Amino acid sequence: xxxxxxxxxxxxxxxxxxxxxxxxxxxxxxxxxxxxxxxxxxxxxxxxxxxxxxxxxxxxxxxxxxxxxxxxxxxxxxxxxxxxxxxxxxxxxxxxxxxxxxxxxxxxxxxxxxxx
Amino acid sequence: xxxxxxxxxxxxxxxxxxxxxxxxxxxxxxxxxxxxxxxxxxxxxxxxxxxxxxxxxxxxxxxxxxxxxxxxxxxxxxxxxxxxxxxxxxxxxxxxxxxxxxxxxxxxxxxxxxx
Numbered sequence: 001x002x003x004x005x006x007x008x009x010x011x012x013x014x015x016x017x018x019x020x021x022x023x024x025x026x027x028x029x030x031x032x033x034x035x036x037x038x039x040x041x042x043x044x045x046x047x048x049x050x051x052x053x054x055x056x057x058x059x060x061x062x063x064x065x066x067x068x069x070x071x072x073x074x075x076x077x078x079x080x081x082x083x084x085x086x087x088x089x090x091x092x093x094x095x096x097x098x099x100x101x102x103x104x105x106x107x108x109x110x111x112x113x114x115x116x
Numbered sequence: 117x118x119x120x121x122x123x124x125x126x127x128x129x130x131x132x133x134x135x136x137x138x139x140x141x142x143x144x145x146x147x148x149x150x151x152x153x154x155x156x157x158x159x160x161x162x163x164x165x166x167x168x169x170x171x172x173x174x175x176x177x178x179x180x181x182x183x184x185x186x187x188x189x190x191x192x193x194x195x196x197x198x199x200x201x202x203x204x205x206x207x208x209x210x211x212x213x214x215x216x217x218x219x220x221x222x223x224x225x226x227x228x229x230x231x
């Protein structure tokens with residue numbers, strides 16, 4: 001039972017290049033999230049998917065796109081990377097899509113991205 | 117807008133001592149949940165403790181406990197009998213009830229436990 005996995009662990013890009021960050025979970029959770037973490041700041045929500053087939057913007061969506069490929073997988077794409085997107089990216093999941101329960105989020109190990 | 121403030125960027129404690137990390141938040145909502153997450157050098161985000169805002173009783177998990185003051189919008193974390201493995205960044209976060217679990221994080225407090 002791997003939980004939440006992310007690939008790659010580390011990536012270096014040049015400005016303007018594109019790439020996709022992958023996230024997969026084997027917890028049978030319905031909701032998935034992408035966050036970025038910058039020095040001196042907490043995690044900020046980029047996009048989330050409340051359930052398979054739905055996606056919505058979070059706090060900082062500009063420059064990103066997402067795809068909820070199936071229940072297990074949620075990818076984050078940078079179409080034209082910029083130095084401002086240098087960050088550590090975390091994927092997270094919750095069992096349900098919200099409601100009154102304020103559920104615990106389970107995080108992946110993170111992807112460190114450096115854009116030159 | 118909802119915000120979370122952690123006023124202590126760094127803290128230091130001796131092994132076996134007790135330390136308290138501060139967190140305040142701002143929301144006009146009445147129903148929400150509060151969390152403390154730990155991020156060790158491995159960068160893995162690990163849930164430490166969770167508090168439902170409608171519960172007056174403070175949550176405890178082994179050596180970790182919170183002091184939840186709803187009127188003051190304060191949610192501090194107390195670590196008793198500190199261990200070297202407690203060295204990490206600690207993030208306070210909250211989520212609104214019914215808010216699709218969109219966590220709002222503070223900037224974090226870096227805790228160093230010294231032998």
